[in-house]
Amino acid sequence: MSSTSQKHKEFVAEPMGEKPVMALAGIGEVLGRKLEENGFDKAYVVLGQYLVLKKDEELFKDWLKDTCGANAKQQRDCYGCLKEWCDAFL
């Protein structure tokens, strides 16, 4: 039994399309709002940032922390979610 959340499973199950940034695992309302304020209003924009950072875990997590103030768990969840999505669809 994996330790991923329901949100994670839902996100990874299909192409993200136009899903909002709050559909990402680890990103709730507060963090989602902050990301939107920084211009990352859609999940694919965050994906873009993840890819630009060359899928580097540490860099992405740092960026996430700097941008929206995510804690370690939220960073971990978001990174894992995006990583798995990329493995499946990219």
Added chain:
Amino acid sequence: MPFVEDPAQLSKSRLKSDLVAHHVALPPAASKKELYVELHLKHIDQSNCADFSSDDEDPVHDVVGEDPENATVLDPSALTDKDLKDLLLKHGVKAGPIVASTRAVYEKKLRKLLQSGGKEELNEAENAVLYSDSDEEEEGDENKEEQEEPEGEQEQTAEALKLNQQRCNKKNVDVQRGDFAYSQCFFLSSRLRPCPLKQNEWSSKRNSKNAVRSSEQTREHRSQIPAGISKVSIAQHSGLRSGVPSGSQSVVSNGCSSRSSQAFSITEMVVEMESRTSPTVCSDKELSHSSKQEHRSRSSRPPQEPENDILKEIFPDTNATPTGIYATPRRPIKGAAQRPIQYAYPKTPVSPTTLERREVERRLVPIYIQILVFFTVVYVLYVISVIVEDGSSVMPLLESLNQWSDSEEGSPALDETQDTHSASGEL
């Protein structure tokens, strides 16, 4: 967000993205960088002024960051994208495209690398200092002990004993192997042996206070020594003790004899105990017995040893035991195998052979009966066979049968019947 912001040095794309992030309307795409810079200065710097107060630490970091690197002006935010990338590459970080959104992350990373580089050097220096200190301490201890041994003064030896005692105890606790631990402890006790001698010699010279003080110190050690020795296997303990005391027995006995009106010390007690037990080392029983007593007595009364002398004076003829106290010996605990059987069984020895004999004797009677039965059956069958063969002469056969059944003797009756049978048969 960069803290020391000089929009002119930022790239155009960076300025654009910053403007977008701050919800500032972008100028037309083909406009010059200067426009962007102006807009940037207008809108973003205003907001940054508010942020500055919360970002007091970072300028400090920048200053600190500058110190380790000498040549380049180390302000990651002041670098161009390319320079930032190059610096990161120097530190082994293969950075991706440094875009507006990624720039902040890479700047942060570079700062981290610079700080960690400086900290590593400090840590190495500290570790070196630490290690050197520890080495000195260890060497100091060893030198101390080596110096103390040849001098042999009471107080210094006591300190050395303390160190050794600690080592000994540690080794007893950690490595409970009889030989190793015992050798350490015994080395300690052997070292202690010369001490009471000197104490005896110098007691007249020195004050009684010193002797008492040292005895108190050694008393603590002595109390620890028995504990250490008890942990060791008794057999080894007894065996080794027999070997060593013999060597120094003569010296010890002199010390003991000279002791008369001196301050009481446990070291003398132990010495006497060991010396007295050495001649009595003959059988394992005595040793086990004495060691058990010693174990019990030592564990129960280290502080009561002043009484031992009095007891000795009262009972001078009693045999010496390790503790100096001769209590009524308890019946030695023997294993079940050694326990005499007479208490449990009747006096007649019951061995397996006797049991077998009894069984045989039981069978003898039934065997005899079986033989008799066998013969009667044989005779009956024989008679029947004769009757079958020759049916005419039934009566004499019956008479012979009657005769046979009456008489108990088998063979003469058989002979008679056989004769009659043969006679009848011939007829």
